[in-house]
Amino acid sequence: MNQLLELAQQAALEAGKAIMEVYAQPFEVYTKDDDSPVTQADLRASNIIKEILKPTGIPFISEEDLPPDRSQYNRYWLVDPLDGTVEFVNRNGEFTVNIALIDDKQPVLGVIYAPVLDVMWWAIYDTRLRDTRHGRILMSHVSQSRVPRPFTVLVSRSHRTPEVDAYINKVLRPAHPDLVIDTQGSSLKFARLAEGSADVYVCYSKTKEWDTAAADAILRAAGGRVLRISDGQPLEYSKKEYPNPPFVAWARISLDENR
Numbered sequence: 001m002n003q004l005l006e007l008a009q010q011a012a013l014e015a016g017k018a019i020m021e022v023y024a025q026p027f028e029v030y031t032k033d034d035d036s037p038v039t040q041a042d043l044r045a046s047n048i049i050k051e052i053l054k055p056t057g058i059p060f061i062s063e064e065d066l067p068p069d070r071s072q073y074n075r076y077w078l079v080d081p082l083d084g085t086v087e088f089v090n091r092n093g094e095f096t097v098n099i100a101l102i103d104d105k106q107p108v109l110g111v112i113y114a115p116v117l118d119v120m121w122w123a124i125y126d127t128r129l130r131d132t133r134h135g136r137i138l139m140s141h142v143s144q145s146r147v148p149r150p151f152t153v154l155v156s157r158s159h160r161t162p163e164v165d166a167y168i169n170k171v172l173r174p175a176h177p178d179l180v181i182d183t184q185g186s187s188l189k190f191a192r193l194a195e196g197s198a199d200v201y202v203c204y205s206k207t208k209e210w211d212t213a214a215a216d217a218i219l220r221a222a223g224g225r226v227l228r229i230s231d232g233q234p235l236e237y238s239k240k241e242y243p244n245p246p247f248v249a250w251a252r253i254s255l256d257e258n259r
């Protein structure tokens with residue numbers, strides 16, 4: 001597993017370099033069939049990651065490179081080569097490269113790289129290798145912060161919906177009347193939860209499995225969880241279709257408090 005992690009890290013770094021080359025100059029923005037934006041940076045990053053991970057022999061699935069059917073894959077790479085394309089287009093720096101390894105319908109390895117920040121978060125989280133609580137964790141830039149601060153709720157910078165505000169006011173605010181709401185793009189929200197600098201991320205917007213898989217592995221390894229709002233169960237992977245349902249991602253401290 002460590003060798004796979006090293007390759008995923010290398011792939012994220014190389015993809016990040018290509019993304020920054022595009023970011024530094026004028027670029028075209030195209031619209032995909034689902035009305036989401038895509039740029040040359042998305043496509044270049046996807047191809048770079050695919051080539052670096054190719055020697056592993058593990059099937060590759062990317063937002064920009066989808067197979068007609070993945071039902072025969074028990075183990076595969078699940079990649080978002082540029083998470084936060086809207087943030088990339090808006091040039092606010094809040095975008096990431098996300099690489100996950102899915103094994104038996106669970107994210108067991110995750111790498112998030114923020115090219116503008118030049119910061120990487122990573123984790124191995126394999127239920128077959130963990131104890132009953134914490135797991136075997138290999139991470140960078142993840143430390144649970146215990147500095148006193150307000151209860152912090154994260155929402156998407158570009159995809160905040162009325163349902164998010166309704167959930168915050170109905171479910172979270174009664175227990176935390178002095179909560180603060182902060183906005184952030186891409187998987188950086190999950191990274192903040194893993195580090196302990198925020199408590200919960202509420203998402204009702206349209207996301208896909210590749211948006212959450214790498215971050216889900218990292219957050220699980222840090223003791224947090226990503227749970228469906230409908231029934232409080234963990235997000236599922238390797239479903240027939242890729243879209244995620246609405247979910248809430250909890251940092252470890254918050255998860256313990258809200259059980």
